[in-house]
């Protein structure tokens with residue numbers, strides 16, 4: 001495949017039917033009202049010369065290159081800013097236009113370095129292209145006059161350079177930063193000849209508000225903003241379409257290569273989730289895939305204190321199979337199990353859960369989603385009938401009021417946050433429910449109408465109070481509730497009780513009653529009210545209750561079943577939705593069907609030729625408990641660092657140490673690998689062939705950019721272990737695995753690699769009823785028939801602040817790092833977040849004599865760790881916050897074993913702690929044991 005170039009129509013598409021007919025150079029074309037002449041022309045195949053226009057941005061009309069002549073109109077209007085009118089006749093090529101355009105180009109070129117042949121953008125420069133298109137033959141003005149050829153270069157960003165000498169001041173970068181990304185880091189300073197692009201009032205890019213999303217680099221028509229990788233490696237020559245492997249947004253990218261070398265990742269304009277946008281991780285932080293730390297060979301050792309021994313694949317696989325069989329022979333079928341990874345493809349996950357169910361012969365399979373979104377699965381299934389979000393991302397463009405609960409989209413789901421911010425700038429209102437003043441509360445051109453700054457652990461009290469207002473103030477959508485829901489009256493009686501009123505819950509949540517009332521009225525009376533939530537909802541002892549509470553609120557106000565509304569989890573990892581869909585939970589087969597359902601079991605038993613146990617197997621925490629008790633002795637861990645990401649590290653370590661066989665399959669020797677007896681090298685997303693499913697249920701193709709560096713596709717490993725254990729599991733290609741998934745999973749019945757290659761992506765359910773997928777769920781009825789209201793009494797967490805532990809710790813993520821940091825710490829992203837810090841309110845800091853930058857100890861009743869403090873007035877008094885991207889911090893050393901009552905999802909968001917200045921002696925001792933920097 002050559003280099004994939006999407007057609008640039010010059011201005012964005014307009015909604016609506018093609019109702020206006022115009023003639024472009026004699027060719028008629030019908031387009032929607034409001035379409036620019038430039039776009040209409042492009043639709044006839046005529047690309048009018050342009051420099052300041054591109055179809056990801058609103059027209060600006062500054063370069064004057066796109067002039068056209070229109071019959072009956074004076075002058076030569078700019079085609080990018082002129083909308084079509086019925087019957088309009090446009091001429092795009094006349095001698096007069098040619099002359100004018102050549103004049104414009106002459107001016108640009110006279111102030112531009114003439115180093116095209118050695119320029120990094122040679123062959124990918126619109127200025128160069130346009131010179132050719134307009135037939136520029138001479139530059140009469142000479143280069144002696146005043147010019148910008150000596151303008152300084154800003155190389156401060158680790159991923160791209162800004163060479164001001166090449167800037168034509170088209171403002172595409174400035175507009176991309178505002179319109180697409182929503183950060184507004186760039187401005188054009190000065191006027192006329194002195195005008196220039198400037199990041200945050202003359203800062204360097206690295207010192208500005210820039211978040212390195214790359215939108216400006218993408219938009220720049222010249223080499224002014226250019227990826228460093230292109231400067232170093234040269235212009236790519238071919239592209240492979242694939243999907244980002246970081247977060248649950250699931251952005252589509254063109255992996256652009258030069259020969260076999262990956263040069264850059266360019267967001268794909270037709271990507272359903274991202275529509276051409278990206279964040280710093282997907283766009284730039286892919287270097288970990290080729291980092292020297294990667295382990296490429298299988299390794300084994302008898303005891304975890306022994307040195308690793310590299311072996312070939314055959315030896316490693318037969319060793320694993322033999323050990324697992326031996327453990328089962330001595331301790332029973334249920335003494336081993338597996339954990340699937342939300343970073344792996346659907347196909348890789350499917351074969352691991354099949355390995356457990358068919359080859360191990362038990363249901364002891366769980367997934368890392370246990371520790372993040374398992375309450376979403378449970379809560380939405382109970383109320384709506386399906387364990388997934390209700391909308392596609394595009395839907396937010398139709399929302400009138402957006403409620404963000406326990407999520408920080410600008411850091412956690414940045415590309416979706418940009419969509420959301422765009423809608424907010426258009427006038428939608430925002431309600432933020434979060435203990436911390438996240439960036440969305442106030443950022444350029446965005447301000448929340450309400451910020452309900454509740455105490456950690458009181459989500460259910462708040463959602464009940466919001467619903468109380470809806471029910472008692474007559475804001476219920478009666479016809480929706482009557483026609484589409486059940487058990488409303490019982491719920492309404494419960495929620496109307498005084499104990500759920502904003503006044504009664506004020507002392508619990510800390511949010512003034514009047515503020516809660518205003519927020520409830522705002523949401524309930526919005527045309528379209530949309531709820532988006534994250535781990536700040538699920539990682540609580542009442543995570544599942546809260547999910548159901550939000551579903552109740554949405555149903556009561558009729559905010560389900562159309563565009564612009566819904567209840568939407570912002571999923572953490574790239575394939576957390578998929579790993580759950582694939583049957584990774586111990587109680588569910590693929591498609592969320594309970595193992596106790598005989599008819600469902602039969603389908604699998606017939607195909608797999610093995611009996612399926614009708615009782616659920618062990619969840620991750622139960623596996624750990626059983627390991628400590630001595631009844632669970634073997635574990636296969638696919639791509640997940642449970643020693644770092646699971647709560648109460650001491651207990652996890654004790655469990656792992658107690659096992660006879662821990663098999664870790666991963667890219668790097670992670671924290672869990674310290675307890676492993678076998679290490680099987682995994683593949684990076686650049687080597688995988690399969691699918692990821694994002695937070696919108698969108699199934700995207702992941703295509704191999706390079707052959708597996710380990711010499712083996714990851715999905716083959718589980719198959720070969722199964723075979724070595726005596727169960728025949730083999731496929732020729734991952735498309736066959738997807739075919740099997742489709743055969744056994746009704747919501748995937750219409751999914752195939754062929755269809756995905758044809759349509760780009762589909763959102764499940766995808767079957768005979770919806771052959772091209774389902775962007776919005778529950779449109780005519782809920783998946784379970786009627787939407788079910790569930791009573792959601794608030795029960796305070798056992799975790800309380802005390803005299804000894806007077807503060808509450810809550811955790812989250814930051815934009816530049818990802819999860820436990822195994823990937824991002826091995827990229828230049830460390831420039832932004834070299835260590836985890838503890839955010840603390842100035843009052844709490846002062847009480848403890850802490851200043852920003854001080855090392856502090858963070859202690860809970862289960863453990864203690866050390867961090868650097870950052871005084872942050874966005875924290876409420878009494879609450880501290882940290883990220884968990886660096887193993888040296890070990891934030892989970894302090895988190896407790898409390899968990900969601902329904903799913904065991906750990907209560908990461910509420911831990912009672914004490915913070916104190918670290919003793920100088922401790923500092924000295926620790927200095928000897930610093931974490932090595934990973935980025936090279």
Ligand code: SF4
Nearest residue numbers: 177210211213214216
């Ligand atoms: S990289 Fe993104 S945030 Fe930074 S200046 Fe460019 S568009 Fe703005």
Ligand code: SF4
Nearest residue numbers: 167168170171173220
């Ligand atoms: S940096 Fe690029 S996009 Fe920005 S004004 Fe200059 S030429 Fe245009």
Ligand code: SF4
Nearest residue numbers: 244246247251279282
């Ligand atoms: S928003 Fe998520 S999926 Fe998109 S580029 Fe960033 S990390 Fe990747």
Ligand code: FES
Nearest residue numbers: 050063064066080
């Ligand atoms: S492209 Fe129309 S004025 Fe620049």
